[in-house]
Amino acid sequence: MPKVSLFAPHRLVLMALALILCLSAAINMDWSWMERYSQDIIGGLWRTLALLTGTAIIGFLLSIPLGLAQAAGPAPLAWLARGFCTLIRGTPILLQLWLLYYGLGSVLPYIPGIRQSWLWPLLSEAWPYAMVSLSLCFAGYGGEVMRGAFKGVPNGELEAAQAMGMHPFTILRRIWLPRAIQRVLPTLNGELIMQLKATPLAATIAFIDIYAVIARIRQETYIIYEPLLLLALAYLIMAGLITLGFRYLENRTQARR
Amino acid sequence: MPATEVTASTTQTPVIEVRGLRKSFNGIEVLKGIDLTAHKGEVIALIGGSGSGKSTTLRCLNLLEVPHEVTKLELLGEPVALNPDRHGQLSVADRRHLRGLRSRLAMVFQNFNLWPHMTLEENVMEVPVQVLGQPRAEARDTAHRLLERVGLLDKREAYPDWLSGGQQQRGAIARALATEPEVLLFDEPTSALDPELVGEVLSVMKGLAEEGRTMIIVTHEMQFAADVADRVIFLDNGVIAEQGTAQQIFQSPKNERLQQFIRAIN
Ligand SMILES: Nc1ncnc2c1ncn2[C@@H]1O[C@H](COP(=O)(O)OP(=O)(O)OP(=O)(O)O)[C@@H](O)[C@H]1O
Ligand SMILES: [Mg+2]
Numbered sequence: 001m002p003k004v005s006l007f008a009p010h011r012l013v014l015m016a017l018a019l020i021l022c023l024s025a026a027i028n029m030d031w032s033w034m035e036r037y038s039q040d041i042i043g044g045l046w047r048t049l050a051l052l053t054g055t056a057i058i059g060f061l062l063s064i065p066l067g068l069a070q071a072a073g074p075a076p077l078a079w080l081a082r083g084f085c086t087l088i089r090g091t092p093i094l095l096q097l098w099l100l101y102y103g104l105g106s107v108l109p110y111i112p113g114i115r116q117s118w119l120w121p122l123l124s125e126a127w128p129y130a131m132v133s134l135s136l137c138f139a140g141y142g143g144e145v146m147r148g149a150f151k152g153v154p155n156g157e158l159e160a161a162q163a164m165g166m167h168p169f170t171i172l173r174r175i176w177l178p179r180a181i182q183r184v185l186p187t188l189n190g191e192l193i194m195q196l197k198a199t200p201l202a203a204t205i206a207f208i209d210i211y212a213v214i215a216r217i218r219q220e221t222y223i224i225y226e227p228l229l230l231l232a233l234a235y236l237i238m239a240g241l242i243t244l245g246f247r248y249l250e251n252r253t254q255a256r257r
Numbered sequence: 258m259p260a261t262e263v264t265a266s267t268t269q270t271p272v273i274e275v276r277g278l279r280k281s282f283n284g285i286e287v288l289k290g291i292d293l294t295a296h297k298g299e300v301i302a303l304i305g306g307s308g309s310g311k312s313t314t315l316r317c318l319n320l321l322e323v324p325h326e327v328t329k330l331e332l333l334g335e336p337v338a339l340n341p342d343r344h345g346q347l348s349v350a351d352r353r354h355l356r357g358l359r360s361r362l363a364m365v366f367q368n369f370n371l372w373p374h375m376t377l378e379e380n381v382m383e384v385p386v387q388v389l390g391q392p393r394a395e396a397r398d399t400a401h402r403l404l405e406r407v408g409l410l411d412k413r414e415a416y417p418d419w420l421s422g423g424q425q426q427r428g429a430i431a432r433a434l435a436t437e438p439e440v441l442l443f444d445e446p447t448s449a450l451d452p453e454l455v456g457e458v459l460s461v462m463k464g465l466a467e468e469g470r471t472m473i474i475v476t477h478e479m480q481f482a483a484d485v486a487d488r489v490i491f492l493d494n495g496v497i498a499e500q501g502t503a504q505q506i507f508q509s510p511k512n513e514r515l516q517q518f519i520r521a522i523n
Contacts, residue, residue: 160370165360
């Protein structure tokens with residue numbers, strides 16, 4: 001038996017199965033629509049990725065102060081952060097999105113002068129609401145994760161820095177935060193994939209992501225399965241890439257122990 | 258012999274001076290009025306039973322713990338002002354001043370507390386670069402010199418988790434030396450080590466003592482204390498029960514608790 005793990009028996013069987021499935025799908029199913037809609041599909045993919053990366057970055061940046069406030073902040077700040085995280089984690093994402101889009105979106109136009117301001121073109125589109133809502137959502141889950149991560153860094157490591165006269169901000173930047181992030185990488189991987197799978201919700205407020213594009217294709221062509229298969233494949237590949245990226249990062253930090 | 262001792266303590270400048278140091282945790286007083294003066298170049302061993310307050314005393318000296326009462330607190334000749342907050346708890350008045358003083362005192366911990374996400378070399382460079390603003394090249398040269406001194410130059414690219422406890426503690430000593438501190442504080446630096454690794458750390462510390470560095474060492478290694486300490490302080494239940502030369506403390510202890518303590522360890 002060769003030692004290369006790719007050729008383990010169960011993997012060989014799975015690969016053969018996948019090949020048969022792909023072949024039969026390619027031969028027996030109807031993919032004629034793909035060429036006609038290729039521009040839309042690429043646009044949708046791009047918007048899904050933009051929504052994912054945008055909200056993950058903003059959300060993660062927010063989760064740092066949220067976690068820090070809960071782990072070490074003064075009581076009022078800690079309560080505020082904890083309240084926010086509980087609220088976000090305790091309600092459906094769809095509800096948060098709709099509250100923001102329909103709720104806030106319907107109140108905003110009544111603010112005097114807002115229709116004339118530079119903000120208005122932004123506020124009358126769907127994507128800013130999707131961006132804000134999903135960012136807050138990621139921040140809520142991330143804040144909880146970061147709280148645990150900050151608390152998990154051994155106090156002695158921070159004391160060593162303190163005892164040598166390091167400024168609290170330098171300690172945060174050089175030691176506390178990097179150590180917390182290092183501990184939290186595997187969890188973040190999962191959170192990011194959850195976030196990917198939450199992006200289609202934005203289609204409900206007329207954000208044209210890959211999911212919305214596929215839904216339209218199905219409506220217009222009356223083809224049911226093929227677009228859905230493509231959609232599943234697209235999400236699988238994105239999730240796979242995320243996991244690969246994190247595995248790379250984890251391997252780099254794993255080398256240190 | 259006594260004459261030289263008197264001149265030694267009168268001509269030398271005190272680098273740490275505390276009077277009437279008291280500290281409570283949750284209403285229980287664990288330090289009940291400690292007076293301690295460390296002179297330049299002096300090596301002090303702090304001994305005593307478990308829970309007697311050795312670590313707390315040491316941690317009060319660089320304000321990792323803030324005393325709840327103290328009549329005099331001078332570090333490196335500079336008074337440290339403590340202000341009561343609205344609950345009457347003391348806190349450091351000038352954090353910036355304290356950070357400056359702390360960078361001139363160094364501490365070595367029982368659990369080493371090296372930063373695991375940095376190589377040994379980066380650990381040693383960190384404070385000179387981030388706190389003292391040294392150029393990296395200069396800090397790296399210093400780091401190499403110090404790592405060579407503690408016998409770890411070949412491990413400079415290693416991460417702390419790759420190293421044995423003894424190596425980590427020697428690395429932590431190199432890190433502590435990187436800022437050219439005027440006082441070194443050690444809190445049981447060998448207590449977390451396997452017995453066969455204790456010697457390598459003690460010999461590094463012995464070298465430092467022979468260089469004439471000011472050191473305050475909390476330790477359970479009595480032979481080591483007897484070898485290197487100019488003065489041994491026996492702490493019992495939050496007070497200094499007896500102090501003197503190693504000879505006085507270990508050969509002719511007067512305090513009854515100290516006699517018990519020494520009988521117990523022999
Ligand atoms: N952070 C803290 N909170 C509450 N009590 C504490 C704290 N730190 C120390 N104490 C208590 O203060 C007393 C003195 O502790 P300290 O650590 O100074 O003793 P020690 O002499 O260093 O003992 P050991 O040899 O076991 O290290 C102990 O009773 C301990 O339980
Ligand atoms: Mg102790």
